[in-house]
Amino acid sequence: MHIDVVTIFPAMVEHALRAGVVGRAIERGTLAVKVHDLRAFTTDRHHVVDDVPYGGGPGMVLKPEPILRALAEITGGVEPRPRVLLTSPQGTQFTQNVATRLSRDARLVIVCGRYEGVDDRVRGLVDEEISIGDYVLSGGELPALVIVDSVARHVPGVVGDEQSVAEDSFSRGLLDFPHYTRPAELMMDERLPANGAAALRVPDVLLSGNHAEIRHWRKREAISRTLQRRPDLLASADLDDEEREILRQLTAGKLE
Numbered sequence: 001m002h003i004d005v006v007t008i009f010p011a012m013v014e015h016a017l018r019a020g021v022v023g024r025a026i027e028r029g030t031l032a033v034k035v036h037d038l039r040a041f042t043t044d045r046h047h048v049v050d051d052v053p054y055g056g057g058p059g060m061v062l063k064p065e066p067i068l069r070a071l072a073e074i075t076g077g078v079e080p081r082p083r084v085l086l087t088s089p090q091g092t093q094f095t096q097n098v099a100t101r102l103s104r105d106a107r108l109v110i111v112c113g114r115y116e117g118v119d120d121r122v123r124g125l126v127d128e129e130i131s132i133g134d135y136v137l138s139g140g141e142l143p144a145l146v147i148v149d150s151v152a153r154h155v156p157g158v159v160g161d162e163q164s165v166a167e168d169s170f171s172r173g174l175l176d177f178p179h180y181t182r183p184a185e186l187m188m189d190e191r192l193p194a195n196g197a198a199a200l201r202v203p204d205v206l207l208s209g210n211h212a213e214i215r216h217w218r219k220r221e222a223i224s225r226t227l228q229r230r231p232d233l234l235a236s237a238d239l240d241d242e243e244r245e246i247l248r249q250l251t252a253g254k255l256e
């Protein structure tokens with residue numbers, strides 16, 4: 001998969017992409033991310049990318065021409081045509097389903113807004129506007145990184161173990177089950193507030209070596225967590241027979 005990001009702060013995006021799973025995927029060539037400096041698509045001597053808003057008011061607006069030039073250059077002659085995304089708090093809410101859908105495109109272009117936003121005429125040239133949530137950020141760089149990171153996780157070979165992506169929260173409409181590592185018994189520092197001694201021991205079933213029981217326990221935990229924290233997700237969750245039975249028992253109050 002190939003993703004182009006257009007921004008006035010390329011270093012901010014490039015730096016963040018070097019770490020972790022995404023950084024390794026880029027090194028291996030499983031994922032290619034090219035970050036373009038919007039100023040490179042200006043034609044004036046001072047590389048101006050913003051201007052005052054028509055109609056007055058505070059703040060500046062990203063000029064349309066550099067963005068149009070960037071899109072023409074990046075998408076020109078590329079088949080199939082890349083999907084062009086504009087980051088915007090007014091866009092479609094970004095979810096795990098949107099990430100999965102976008103990961104099926106061979107190429108994406110992500111445009112990062114700044115200031116008061118981009119000249120509204122740019123909207124006519126993009127395929128989709130994407131919001132990462134109902135809050136306003138100072139620029140589209142963090143949203144672009146959120147999109148790249150979560151879309152990349154669905155690209156085969158990016159996350160080493162595809163099973164882990166399938167089990168991640170939201171993948172099937174369920175939250176993930178809880179994870180533990182060593183030690184099995186955690187000595188609490190008495191300076192820290194403990195919220196229940198039971199929380200200090202790893203659940204016995206995980207130490208039992210009984211894989212069938214572990215699998216069942218994890219399903220039950222995922223369902224009971226979803227029921228407690230995000231019951232709204234269950235309406236469209238993709239459950240198997242065993243999970244449906246667990247949910248039925250949990251809602252009937254038979255299991256704790």
Ligand code: SAH
Nearest residue numbers: 087088113116117131132136137139140143
């Ligand atoms: N005045 C605009 C917000 C501009 S914020 C409005 O109220 O709609 C500047 C830029 O940051 C936006 O153009 C967009 O690219 C980005 N941005 C801010 N919040 C965002 C969010 N929640 N999701 C995606 N992009 C966002």
